[in-house]
Amino acid sequence: MLNEWLLSVARFLDAQDWSTQIHESIYLYAWIETTHVLTLMVFLGMLFVIDLRMLGLAFPNVRASTIAERLDKPMMIGLVLMVITGFLLYYAIPVRTTQSLWFRIKVVLIVFAAINAFAFRARMQASVNTWDTDPTPPRHIRMGAAASILLWAGVVVTGRTIAYDWFDCHKELPYAMYWAAGCVDEMAAFASE
Amino acid sequence: MDLYPFFDWLDTSLLADISKAYGGVFAVVQMFHLLGMSVLGGMVLVGDLRLLNVVMRDTPSEIVIENTHKWFGIGLATMIISGIFMSSAVSLKLYYNEMFWAKMSALAVGIAFFYLVRRPLLSVPHEGIRPGVLRLMALTSIAIWFTVAASGRWIGFS
Numbered sequence: 001m002l003n004e005w006l007l008s009v010a011r012f013l014d015a016q017d018w019s020t021q022i023h024e025s026i027y028l029y030a031w032i033e034t035t036h037v038l039t040l041m042v043f044l045g046m047l048f049v050i051d052l053r054m055l056g057l058a059f060p061n062v063r064a065s066t067i068a069e070r071l072d073k074p075m076m077i078g079l080v081l082m083v084i085t086g087f088l089l090y091y092a093i094p095v096r097t098t099q100s101l102w103f104r105i106k107v108v109l110i111v112f113a114a115i116n117a118f119a120f121r122a123r124m125q126a127s128v129n130t131w132d133t134d135p136t137p138p139r140h141i142r143m144g145a146a147a148s149i150l151l152w153a154g155v156v157v158t159g160r161t162i163a164y165d166w167f168d169c170h171k172e173l174p175y176a177m178y179w180a181a182g183c184v185d186e187m188a189a190f191a192s193e
Numbered sequence: 194m195d196l197y198p199f200f201d202w203l204d205t206s207l208l209a210d211i212s213k214a215y216g217g218v219f220a221v222v223q224m225f226h227l228l229g230m231s232v233l234g235g236m237v238l239v240g241d242l243r244l245l246n247v248v249m250r251d252t253p254s255e256i257v258i259e260n261t262h263k264w265f266g267i268g269l270a271t272m273i274i275s276g277i278f279m280s281s282a283v284s285l286k287l288y289y290n291e292m293f294w295a296k297m298s299a300l301a302v303g304i305a306f307f308y309l310v311r312r313p314l315l316s317v318p319h320e321g322i323r324p325g326v327l328r329l330m331a332l333t334s335i336a337i338w339f340t341v342a343a344s345g346r347w348i349g350f351s
Binding site: 030041046048052061062073160 | 221
């Protein structure tokens with residue numbers, strides 16, 4: 001049901017002229033992807049500085065709250081630009097991307113990373129006054145920072161593997177893989193055999 | 194100096210055997226390449242944006258800059274080691290790729306600028322340096338490293 005709906009949305013986007021024009025342009029797609037990588041450097045760069053401080057591995061002589069608060073704005077600017085360019089990349093190739101197992105895992109990891117970020121921020125705000133100047137924050141803060149780095153590393157690697165066709169719908173795959181990748185037509189053919 | 198023999202050797206090395214045969218290993222190494230770039234970029238941006246008085250204005254710029262050096266080095270080393278592995282998959286193709294050499298040139302300029310200009314200059318109290326010089330250095334640094342990242346992505350398009 002969900003797979004059918006996602007595919008119909010992707011096919012609707014795919015039928016639009018702008019989607020085709022971005023996909024087939026000589027330079028525009030490349031520039032959007034380049035901007036995506038540059039904003040990744042801004043967003044992840046700021047995130048890593050904050051997470052490394054929360055792990056006690058960087059900026060030990062600067063208050064943890066100072067790092068988190070002062071770098072929040074540039075990090076969010078990077079995130080917004082990354083999301084916009086990311087959507088444009090999806091918009092240029094919507095059907096294949098929707099049916100990419102790696103893209104789906106990437107979206108799930110982004111959701112987990114967002115949940116972790118909100119939980120991390122709440123935990124930090126609740127207790128930061130007791131450890132703000134400590135070079136090494138308490139264990140639960142370090143765990144949140146480590147989870148953040150691991151989740152975003154997962155987002156990066158799954159983002160990169162979208163380019164590989166290992167589990168594309170045209171390949172011969174088990175039914176579970178077709179389902180996970182949202183290969184609606186292949187699932188129907190599988191069921192009719 | 195012609196570096197062709199190095200690229201020719203790399204093309205038949207054990208690294209090339211692994212990078213050509215195992216796409217999954219290549220993707221994971223590429224992840225480390227991007228993470229190394231992000232760590233390096235984060236340290237460069239925090240330091241340079243502080244010099245430009247954009248972020249962390251309530252923390253002395255000397256402290257901010259000093260704290261970025263170690264992780265800049267770790268990010269750079271991660272980028273270079275993973276980059277050599279990635280190059281081994283298509284080393285002879287890269288040898289003839291102009292964008293690859295543009296990236297290598299930008300990287301060499303970035304490393305030289307960081308270790309021979311920026312770091313020595315900023316090792317003294319920043320009060321003694323003209324604000325215009327600090328701003329120019331920060332903008333140059335950001336421009337160089339953004340060029341490294343952008344030209345790296347364009348290798349795949351050229």
